[in-house]
Amino acid sequence: RGIRPGQEFQANLDGQLTVVTVPQGSAAGSTLHVKVPSRRVQASEHKAIPRLMELDDRLEDALRSGAIKLIIADRVRDGTIGTNIARRQDLEERERAEKLRIFETPVDAIKLLRRNGREIGSLTYGWDTPDGSDPSGDYLRAVCRFLLSELGAHVKAIFWDACSLPQEPRSESDAMVFKEALEVMADMYASVLGTMVMRHRSVPARPASLDGEANLDGQLTVVTVPQGSAAGSELH
Structure with a gap:
C-alpha cells in the first residue's frame, strides 16, 4: 500500500527476503508476478x-551405477526429446546414433542431487x-510447459520412470538394472533437499488403440460388451 511504480520493497518469498521493484506503468491494485529465486541449502x-543429506545416500548410489538415469531438462525444453517419450533403451540408442546427450552423466546427476537446490524434478x-x-503426448507437453514456466525454470534434470528405468521388453541385464532401481525409486519423490515433485493430476483419454481391450492382471485382453448392457453397468 502506498508503493508507486519504480519504488522498491522487501517481500518474504518462500522464506527469503527479496527486493521487488514495482514496474513502471503498474496500475494501483495490480498484481505483481515475482520469480522466487532458487536457493541451495548449505x-x-x-x-x-x-x-x-544422508537420506539420499542410496539414491546417489543408484545414480552412480546408472540404475536410475535423469533426463536433461533442456532436452525437453528445446524439443530434442521429441513429441512423445520413449523407453530408456530407445533414448540410449538415440544418444549413440545421433551423438547427443539426453541423459545426465552419473557425475552430473549426483552433483545436482547434492547441491541441495531441488533442481531434479520427479514426475x-x-x-x-x-x-x-x-x-497422446499430453504428459510431455505438460512437463514442457512447467519447465518453461517460472516455477520450473530452476529444474535441471527430470526423473520420469518410463524413461529413467529400463522398460519392457528388457534384456537380462536390463532386468537387473530395473530391480536395483526399483529398490530406491521412491527416494526420487521423498528427497527433502535434492528433488521436487511434478504432479500431473489428470489422465488423458484412453488411446483409440486400446478400444475394446482391458489390462487384466498385466495382460491385454479383448473384452466384448454384452448386448443390452446399461451405461455404467459392471462387467464381470
Missing part, C-alpha cells in the same frame, strides 16, 4: 542438514497405457 546452516502421473508411453 550443510552448515543447521545440524540437521547433514542428516537429511508423478497416471499411466494411460500399459507401458506408460504417453501416446
